Amino acid sequence: MASSPKLNAKIPPGELETKWTKFRSTVHLVNPANKRNLEIIVVGSGLAGSSAAASLAEMGYKVKVFCFQDSPRRAHSIAAQGGVNAAKNYQNDGDSVYRLFYDTIKGGDYRAREGNVHRLAEVSGNIIDQCVAQGVPFAREYGGTLSNRSFGGTQVQRTFYAAGQTGQQLLLGAYSALSRQIGMGAVTMLSRHEMMDVVMIDGKARGIIARDLVSGQLERHFGHAVLLCTGGYGNVFYLSTNAMGCNVTAAWKAHKKGAFFGNPCYTQIHPTCIPVSGDHQSKLTLMSESLRNDGRIWVPKKKDDNRKANEIPEEERDYYLERRYPAFGNLVPRDVASRAAKERCDAGYGVGTSKMAVYLDFAANTERYGKIEVSKHNIHNPTKEQIIKLGKEVVKEKYGNLFDMYKQITGEDPYELPMRIYPAVHYTMGGLWVDYNLMTTIPGLYALGEANFSDHGANRLGASALMQGLADGYFVIPYTIGEYLSEEIRTKSIPTDNEAFVKAEADVQERINKLFSIKGTKSVDNFHKRLGRIMWDKCGMARNKEGLTQAISEIQKLREEFWKDVRVTGEANEFNPELEKAHRVADFIELGELMCKDALQRNESCGGHFREEYQTAEGEAKRDDDNFAFVAAWEYKGVSDFELHKEELKFENIKLAQRNYA
Amino acid sequence: MSTTSNMNLTLKVWKQKNKDTKGKFETYNAKGISPDMSFLEMFDVVNEGLISDGKEPIAFDHDCREGICGMCSMYINGRPHGPKQGVTTCQLHMRSFKDGDTIVVEPWRSAAFPVIKDLAVDRSSFDRIMAAGGFVSVNTGNAKDANNILIPKPEADEAFEAAACIGCGACVAACKNSSAMLFVSAKVSQLALLPQGKIEAQQRVWDMVHQMDEEGFGNCTNTGACEAECPKSISLENIARMNREYLISTAISKK
Numbered sequence: 025m026a027s028s029p030k031l032n033a034k035i036p037p038g039e040l041e042t043k044w045t046k047f048r049s050t051v052h053l054v055n056p057a058n059k060r061n062l063e064i065i066v067v068g069s070g071l072a073g074s075s076a077a078a079s080l081a082e083m084g085y086k087v088k089v090f091c092f093q094d095s096p097r098r099a100h101s102i103a104a105q106g107g108v109n110a111a112k113n114y115q116n117d118g119d120s121v122y123r124l125f126y127d128t129i130k131g132g133d134y135r136a137r138e139g140n141v142h143r144l145a146e147v148s149g150n151i152i153d154q155c156v157a158q159g160v161p162f163a164r165e166y167g168g169t170l171s172n173r174s175f176g177g178t179q180v181q182r183t184f185y186a187a188g189q190t191g192q193q194l195l196l197g198a199y200s201a202l203s204r205q206i207g208m209g210a211v212t213m214l215s216r217h218e219m220m221d222v223v224m225i226d227g228k229a230r231g232i233i234a235r236d237l238v239s240g241q242l243e244r245h246f247g248h249a250v251l252l253c254t255g256g257y258g259n260v261f262y263l264s265t266n267a268m269g270c271n272v273t274a275a276w277k278a279h280k281k282g283a284f285f286g287n288p289c290y291t292q293i294h295p296t297c298i299p300v301s302g303d304h305q306s307k308l309t310l311m312s313e314s315l316r317n318d319g320r321i322w323v324p325k326k327k328d329d330n331r332k333a334n335e336i337p338e339e340e341r342d343y344y345l346e347r348r349y350p351a352f353g354n355l356v357p358r359d360v361a362s363r364a365a366k367e368r369c370d371a372g373y374g375v376g377t378s379k380m381a382v383y384l385d386f387a388a389n390t391e392r393y394g395k396i397e398v399s400k401h402n403i404h405n406p407t408k409e410q411i412i413k414l415g416k417e418v419v420k421e422k423y424g425n426l427f428d429m430y431k432q433i434t435g436e437d438p439y440e441l442p443m444r445i446y447p448a449v450h451y452t453m454g455g456l457w458v459d460y461n462l463m464t465t466i467p468g469l470y471a472l473g474e475a476n477f478s479d480h481g482a483n484r485l486g487a488s489a490l491m492q493g494l495a496d497g498y499f500v501i502p503y504t505i506g507e508y509l510s511e512e513i514r515t516k517s518i519p520t521d522n523e524a525f526v527k528a529e530a531d532v533q534e535r536i537n538k539l540f541s542i543k544g545t546k547s548v549d550n551f552h553k554r555l556g557r558i559m560w561d562k563c564g565m566a567r568n569k570e571g572l573t574q575a576i577s578e579i580q581k582l583r584e585e586f587w588k589d590v591r592v593t594g595e596a597n598e599f600n601p602e603l604e605k606a607h608r609v610a611d612f613i614e615l616g617e618l619m620c621k622d623a624l625q626r627n628e629s630c631g632g633h634f635r636e637e638y639q640t641a642e643g644e645a646k647r648d649d650d651n652f653a654f655v656a657a658w659e660y661k662g663v664s665d666f667e668l669h670k671e672e673l674k675f676e677n678i679k680l681a682q683r684n685y686a
Numbered sequence: 687m688s689t690t691s692n693m694n695l696t697l698k699v700w701k702q703k704n705k706d707t708k709g710k711f712e713t714y715n716a717k718g719i720s721p722d723m724s725f726l727e728m729f730d731v732v733n734e735g736l737i738s739d740g741k742e743p744i745a746f747d748h749d750c751r752e753g754i755c756g757m758c759s760m761y762i763n764g765r766p767h768g769p770k771q772g773v774t775t776c777q778l779h780m781r782s783f784k785d786g787d788t789i790v791v792e793p794w795r796s797a798a799f800p801v802i803k804d805l806a807v808d809r810s811s812f813d814r815i816m817a818a819g820g821f822v823s824v825n826t827g828n829a830k831d832a833n834n835i836l837i838p839k840p841e842a843d844e845a846f847e848a849a850a851c852i853g854c855g856a857c858v859a860a861c862k863n864s865s866a867m868l869f870v871s872a873k874v875s876q877l878a879l880l881p882q883g884k885i886e887a888q889q890r891v892w893d894m895v896h897q898m899d900e901e902g903f904g905n906c907t908n909t910g911a912c913e914a915e916c917p918k919s920i921s922l923e924n925i926a927r928m929n930r931e932y933l934i935s936t937a938i939s940k941k
């Protein structure tokens with residue numbers, strides 16, 4: 025298989041270990057005087073956007089940042105709980121850049137680029153240094169050094185964390201760096217602004233059309249380059265662990281203007297989330313993967329066992345992950361853990377009233393911690409109660425905020441009863457296709473963080489998204505953007521009365537008018553929920569040809585119905601959340617169709633993409649490396665019309681093998 | 687799954703078209719509300735009903751719906767984030783209410799937080815305070831190996847607790863003077879407690895306090911309402927620490 029001529033990944037030649045260093049040392053630079061005249065638009069203020077904007081402004085570029093929330097600090101990176109990976113080997117447990125690289129490629133089921141992933145592993149350590157220098161309060165040991173924990177898919181402890189609020193602390197660090205540049209006037213911040221389209225001039229991205237969400241006015245903004253750091257599209261499923269506002273709009277608009285969409289069907293379903301409780305549910309809440317360090321997952325050995333968890337004796341419990349995967353046990357990668365939970369529930373062993381849940385039980389480790397504490401405190405002949413009490417204190421220090429969250433939502437106390445959990449949509453490995461420089465197929469248009477198709481292949485390992493977002497923003501884009509901008513120093517700032525801006529704004533206005541003119545009978549949420557149902561049932565944890573084919577025609581019908589029958593209340597020139605949702609859902613519907621087409625095309629199972637027709641006798645994902653070791657990059661041709669281009673994945677350093685966690 | 691039966695409630699909600707018009711309370715009925723719903727999911731149900739009746743839904747701010755982004759901001763029955771301690775509005779569940787209750791919902795009220803529409807307010811003053819000094823001045827690439835900075839665990843833990851602030855503004859809404867001291871002191875404390883932040887501690891507190899005053903937040907008269915209503919239990923001790931830091935910075939600037 026050869027790569028499509030339309031896709032040049034631009035991976036530097038040479039040895040894997042020196043590609044990035046050589047690239048960095050030879051990439052074109054822009055001199056400080058020229059940087060002051062170059063304007064960069066950054067859409068998104070999450071880890072990727074804030075870190076990129078702050079770093080680029082520090083270097084001297086003129087930067088404008090956009091986000092749809094009321095403050096850059098509220099980007100959904102804030103919600104990340106468990107941690108961030110880095111190959112520091114502080115625990116002296118055999119970690120290294122190579123091991124992180126290897127784990128990531130393997131965890132991604134051999135569907136990511138070697139060159140990119142190695143670079144990610146190389147810069148991972150710098151991220152921790154940078155964050156600590158900013159004052160990010162990571163967890164520490166008594167000796168004052170940084171603490172680590174383990175995450176799924178690895179056998180070393182390389183995850184840095186700040187209780188269950190790692191994303192919050194990392195984002196507040198990046199936000200503080202961004203705030204500093206705002207204060208110095210190097211960054212112009214436009215909160216409550218939504219990007220509505222990319223503006224193209226002579227085949228290059230030259231700006232955006234944004235809507236001021238307070239006044240409703242459309243605005244034109246010029247940039248020599250545009251960076252999309254707009255996060256993932258998990259909300260296409262309606263119910264997910266994403267925030268309510270997470271959307272695909274920016275990426276989708278870019279896609280329609282010529283940016284190819286990479287691996288849209290690769291979705292991560294996270295194994296440990298609080299189960300759905302009713303029809304009113306608006307979002308799902310994650311219980312961090314870090315809990316799998318200390319929680320054991322089980323279901324009753326008997327079908328339809330209606331006893332309470334604590335009435336089921338030890339020998340009647342099936343710790344199915346430990347049983348099926350003794351080497352990794354409860355710490356298998358997410359896709360494996362999720363499918364195993366679904367398998368048990370589908371087979372009738374689920375727990376709780378809905379029977380669509382499994383237990384995550386902390387009792388054994390609470391007792392183990394209690395025993396350690398007892399001997400630390402020199403308590404002789406402790407009672408069981410004493411042990412449990414001390415154990416609970418340890419558990420509380422590690423996961424207190426997660427336990428509180430669980431209790432608030434379910435009304436049950438996880439210190440006393442095991443948690444009930446079930447898989448939920450969490451992360452999207454797919455996204456805009458980018459080359460090694462993070463540039464999309466549109467010159468001058470970049471994608472960073474979860475918005476790009478990224479380094480995670482078909483499945484992302486826990487604690488690696490924060491790492492990737494910050495790597496892209498702090499340590500990759502500041503170098504790679506020079507390659508493009510060094511050629512742009514003669515381009516003067518283009519006035520926004522240029523016809524391309526006028527036309528792009530008129531198109532956005534027309535769509536707004538159209539949405540209001542329909543005056544239909546159904547709310548935007550009604551369409552969103554129905555789309556979500558189709559996606560979850562037919563393009564979720566398990567997929568097959570028949571279901572996907574049906575889903576495609578159902579989604580096409582839903583799109584037609586949307587444009588005939590949606591009801592958007594209020595006016596265009598005011599703060600109007602319904603209008604915002606309408607734009608986003610319209611784009612999700614189109615994306616949903618592409619995701620199903622991509623899943624249908626990929627006649628293999630890999631990572632989070634599980635096609636029921638392609639599995640081993642043990643029910644594991646069965647890849648087809650001869651025919652599918654490629655990145656699927658889709659070109660937009662028109663309504664329901666997408667063309668597939670393939671980028672061949674070459675593995676020169678790692679031998680392809682079936683993933684084995686047993 | 688819910689085992690308890692559903693409730694019917696009366697809502698009195700502040701409606702205001704924009705910052706330049708006057709607002710007033712409107713009454714809505716919320717029917718068939720499950721105790722398992724969150725407060726915002728209850729609003730979703732009410733809004734869905736309004737839309738299907740061809741009426742305008744109630745505008746409110748929200749995003750993560752798990753108590754971490756700090757976006758949701760409702761003043762419920764006279765308390766920011768409602769009757770439960772230690773939670774945000776999105777984490778408040780309808781189990782905290784009874785069938786037949788009347789619930790009064792208002793936006794945060796403070797001159798420094800103008801109303802945008804209905805329950806949504808403009809909190810950009812917080813961002814400007816942060817831009818005035820809420821950071822460590824370190825450029826990307828300047829850092830040395832992370833474990834070269836050793837930090838005693840108690841101090842690290844204390845800094846972490848102060849850093850838990852989500853910037854929601856409930857402290858301001860709770861305060862009769864609309865003081866932002868709890869918010870500002872949380873950031874000042876976090877950074878002053880860490881060796882990385884100590885170097886600029888005096889300049890930082892000076893700049894942030896001056897910006898705070900400029901934004902029109904009121905003075906702190908130690909009523910403690912902020913701490914009681916803060917969803918992240920940010921401690922008043924941070925205010926005391928900030929006052930000490932500020933005194934030192936005034937002394938220095940007088941020299």
Ligand SMILES: Cc1cc2nc3c(=O)[nH]c(=O)nc-3n(C[C@H](O)[C@H](O)[C@H](O)COP(=O)(O)OP(=O)(O)OC[C@H]3O[C@@H](n4cnc5c(N)ncnc54)[C@H](O)[C@@H]3O)c2cc1C
Pocket residue numbers: 067068069070071072073090091092093096098099100101102103104105106107108109190191217218219220253254255256265266267270271273274310312450451472473474475486487488489490491493
């Ligand atoms: C609950 C949860 C827990 C997680 N835990 C972990 C973890 O422990 N470890 C880990 O590594 N990863 C974790 N992840 C994944 C990780 O948090 C995300 O992948 C990552 O933070 C995404 O960062 P980002 O900068 O790409 O996007 P985001 O943080 O989502 O930021 C997107 C930005 O784009 C803006 N935006 C979007 N669309 C538009 C538009 N049209 N116009 C203007 N602005 C727009 C938004 O305002 C926002 O500022 C978790 C994810 C979730 C949901």
Ligand code: SF4
Pocket residue numbers: 850851852853854855856857858868869872915916917918919920
């Ligand atoms: S101090 Fe508490 S109430 Fe005030 S903004 Fe921070 S989290 Fe909200």
Ligand code: FES
Pocket residue numbers: 747748749750751752753754755756757758774775776777
């Ligand atoms: S919506 Fe994020 S804290 Fe409530």
